[in-house]
Amino acid sequence: MAQIRVLRRMASILTTPLAPEDVLGLINPLSSSRQLRGVVTKVVRETPDSTTIHFRPGRGWNPHAAGQWARVGVEIDGVRHWRSYSLSAAAGHDPAITVTAIGVVSTALARDTKTGDILFLDTPQGDFTLPEHPRPLLMLTAGSGLTPVMSMIRTLVPRRPDADVVLIHSARTPADALFHDELLELADQFPGLTVKHWFTRDSGTDAPARRLDLSDATDLETLCPDWRDRAAYACGPAEFLDAATELWLRDGHDDTHENLTIERFAPALLPGTGGEGGLVTFEKSDKEVEVGGDVSLLDAGEGCGVVMPSGCRMGICRSCLTPLVAGKVRDLRTGEVHGDEGELIQTCVNAAAGPVHLDI
Numbered sequence: 001m002a003q004i005r006v007l008r009r010m011a012s013i014l015t016t017p018l019a020p021e022d023v024l025g026l027i028n029p030l031s032s033s034r035q036l037r038g039v040v041t042k043v044v045r046e047t048p049d050s051t052t053i054h055f056r057p058g059r060g061w062n063p064h065a066a067g068q069w070a071r072v073g074v075e076i077d078g079v080r081h082w083r084s085y086s087l088s089a090a091a092g093h094d095p096a097i098t099v100t101a102i103g104v105v106s107t108a109l110a111r112d113t114k115t116g117d118i119l120f121l122d123t124p125q126g127d128f129t130l131p132e133h134p135r136p137l138l139m140l141t142a143g144s145g146l147t148p149v150m151s152m153i154r155t156l157v158p159r160r161p162d163a164d165v166v167l168i169h170s171a172r173t174p175a176d177a178l179f180h181d182e183l184l185e186l187a188d189q190f191p192g193l194t195v196k197h198w199f200t201r202d203s204g205t206d207a208p209a210r211r212l213d214l215s216d217a218t219d220l221e222t223l224c225p226d227w228r229d230r231a232a233y234a235c236g237p238a239e240f241l242d243a244a245t246e247l248w249l250r251d252g253h254d255d256t257h258e259n260l261t262i263e264r265f266a267p268a269l270l271p272g273t274g275g276e277g278g279l280v281t282f283e284k285s286d287k288e289v290e291v292g293g294d295v296s297l298l299d300a301g302e303g304c305g306v307v308m309p310s311g312c313r314m315g316i317c318r319s320c321l322t323p324l325v326a327g328k329v330r331d332l333r334t335g336e337v338h339g340d341e342g343e344l345i346q347t348c349v350n351a352a353a354g355p356v357h358l359d360i
């Protein structure tokens with residue numbers, strides 16, 4: 001402690017006008033007390049599109065529970081962008097994220113990250129986590145939706161001899177299937193895990209490849225006959241999750257809607273909620289842009305170069321709250337039009353409903 005105090009005093013003498021944290025941050029990039037950071041310790045290419053980034057977080061990080069996610073900030077062309085990523089490592093281990101390249105930020109993370117790089121971080125959060133008491137589980141995942149579930153499997157299966165987990169994972173081809181070999185090895189090693197891969201394009205066998213059909217229970221019953229008796233966790237694209245929700249409500253037991261826990265990577269928007277849109281003025285940034293009624297204020301701002309605060313980009317973390325100066329906005333999840341002067345707007349899930357002025 002005394003050593004740290006001396007270092008701080010020296011830093012403050014040597015570096016004014018820089019704050020001691022800034023200089024200590026140069027000596028040890030994880031030491032900043034202002035912004036939680038992590039150093040990348042290993043990068044593993046999982047599939048042609050996906051990469052696992054292992055990192056050692058600095059001070060301020062709370063250990064994650066299996067299934068939780070964290071905000072990760074990455075600088076591209078001098079601008080820091082925040083996105084959310086599920087932590088794919090087992091609880092109790094150094095964290096890792098597994099990123100599938102889709103857009104600008106994920107592609108930069110998946111393709112360019114190197115060992116020794118610094119990531120900006122926020123502490124883990126989320127309630128897509130394992131049940132407190134052991135129960136038979138069904139994990140239903142597609143594409144990158146496997147990542148939080150992989151953390152659950154890695155945490156639960158090797159530690160609990162009473163684990164009873166069926167994983168149904170849908171991917172385009174075996175080569176696109178995340179953690180494919182590790183899952184098969186775990187299933188070989190631990191009788192409590194059953195893995196069923198479903199390939200939508202190329203199964204590598206003579207069986208015809210097609211989407212997993214959740215419009216009725218036929219596919220599910222073939223893959224996991226006792227699906228109704230299991231606590232189910234689902235993560236994947238919106239249509240996949242919507243179909244699972246409907247199936248559980250329609251064909252499950254009376255209480256099965258409580259038996260399905262869902263994690264979404266993108267907000268559930270109400271189809272056709274977009275209205276007329278309008279001119280959005282970002283007052284402090286001195287920028288304005290005309291946008292359609294289905295474009296979030298967050299996308300509108302970023303699109304014209306405003307540095308917008310953001311996190312989950314789906315209406316759950318509230319990192320994007322921005323004061324409304326004037327105008328009305330439409331909630332893209334519900335269609336509700338609202339907006340009073342000074343109201344804090346979640347820019348990631350609201351769009352302009354006419355001319356809008358934001359205090360940013």
Ligand SMILES: Cc1cc2nc3c(=O)[nH]c(=O)nc-3n(C[C@H](O)[C@H](O)[C@H](O)COP(=O)(O)OP(=O)(O)OC[C@H]3O[C@@H](n4cnc5c(N)ncnc54)[C@H](O)[C@@H]3O)c2cc1C
Pocket residue numbers: 069083084085086087098099100101102103104105106107143144145147148237264265266267312313314
């Ligand atoms: C709680 C949470 C956990 C997440 N965990 C992961 C994870 O473990 N691995 C991962 O790769 N991504 C994960 N995401 C998605 C991630 O935060 C980014 O949205 C994604 O990387 C795209 O960002 P981008 O900047 O590259 O593209 P953008 O330009 O921001 O987004 C492109 C479009 O892709 C949509 N999108 C986001 N995720 C997906 C997806 N998986 N499949 C198809 N479309 C998608 C977005 O809604 C947007 O419309 C998670 C998101 C949330 C909210």
Ligand code: FES
Pocket residue numbers: 309310311312313314315316317318319320321346347348349
């Ligand atoms: S970015 Fe998380 S609520 Fe808007």
